[in-house]
Amino acid sequence: MHHPSSQMASLYERVRDVIPSIEWPAFAGDISAILELKRKRNAVILAHNYQTPEIFHCVADIVGDSLALARRAMETEAEVIVLAGVHFMAETAKLLNPEKTVLIPDLEAGCSLAESITAEDVRLLRQRYPGVPIVTYVNTSAAVKAESDICCTSGNARQVVESLGAERVIMLPDEYLARNIAAETKVEIIAWKGHCEVHERFTAEDIRALREAHPGVTVLAHPECPPEVVAEADFSGSTAAMSDYVSREQPRRVVLMTECSMSDNVAVAHPGIDFIRPCNLCPHMKRITLGNIRTALEENRHVVTVDAEVAERARRAVERMLAV
Known part of the structure; x- marks a missing residue:
């Protein structure tokens, strides 16, 4: 079934400020096919905020940060979940939906943060700091989550750390997130040396230069x-x-020091706001395309699996977080 041009036209209306009209025909065929495949397979597409606008605004059913995707994945009636994002997110969706088929369109969509630590590292930390609770950022593999006490996201990290009632906690794997949270709490935080390859490139000098070039930003x-x-x-x-923040404060000019597509996706809802884009792209997020989302649904690939025993322990850490 071909999608009526009126539906495609209204989808383009949504993204016309961030996708040039000359590029749209190249996307339209895949979008139309994906909408049909979702219906046929009873599938939903979960897209992270760092996905490109033609994915985020035109084929995704559930969008958000990694916490929102994890939560909302559990509420879906669909039989198939396609995770437009990176591997640890697909694993987390699988942990919370063991009965559903979870697909990731490209197995190479990794994450420098998730790759900065192994389950073995966590076991060694336990030996070194006996009795100190371990908080693991959701940007980690299921195997690492399984070795930890509780998970956190950048949105709830402080709450999670303080919920443990401990004087000190280990926080993995992002050193900067740990140091930024340490500045907001009395709890002593022991950090690991993991970094996100997108965010670690931003400098204070970049911000000063942006303020000079764009007064009032x-x-x-x-x-x-x-x-x-x-x-x-x-x-x-x-x-x-x-x-x-952008919705609430409506700043006249704003710059988001994060992955580049985030600005495009937020800009769609706020045509009156001037978004300055300091473009750092995540090469892993950008491996997901309309083409490989379509193939994922057509060929049922790549199926994400998590070892049952690992999944059970990892799920506990995620559920503890969701209960905070």
Whole structure:
């Protein structure tokens, strides 16, 4: 069945400010096919905030930061979940939906943060710091989550850390997130040396230069940025918190110190706001395309599996977080 041109036209209306009209015909065929495949397979597409606008606004059913995707995945009636994002997100969706088929369109969509730590590393940390609770960022493999006490996201990290009632906690794997949270709480935080390859490239100097070039610009920084970047910013928060900030405060000019597509996706809802784009792309997020989402649904690939025993322990850590 071909989708009526009126439906495709209204989808294009949504993204016309961020996708040039000359590029649209190249996307339209895949979008139309994906909408049909979703119906046929009873599938939903979960897309992270860092996905490109033609995915985020035209084929996704559920969008958000990694916490929102994890939560909403559990509420879906669909039989198939396609995760437009990186591998740890697909694993988390599988942990919370063991009965459903979870697909990731490209197995190479990894994450420098998730790859910075192994389950073995966590076991060694336990030996070194006996009795100190381990908080693991959701940007990790299921195997690492399984070795930890509780998970957190950049949106709820402080709450999670304080919920444990401990004087000190180990926080993995993002060193900057740990240091940024340490600045907000009395709990002593032991950090690991993991970094996000997108956020670690931003500098305080970048922000000063942006302020000079764009007087009055409001600067929002993700907590995976180095602490000196967060200190120079007007606000720091998860991608969901940044998006809420823009909606609530309606700054005239804004810059989001995070992955580049985030600005495009938020800009769609706020045509009156001037978004300055300091473009750092995540090469892993960008491996997901309309073409491989379509193939994932056509050929049922790549199926994400998690070892049952690992899944059970990892699920406990995620559920503890969701209960906070």
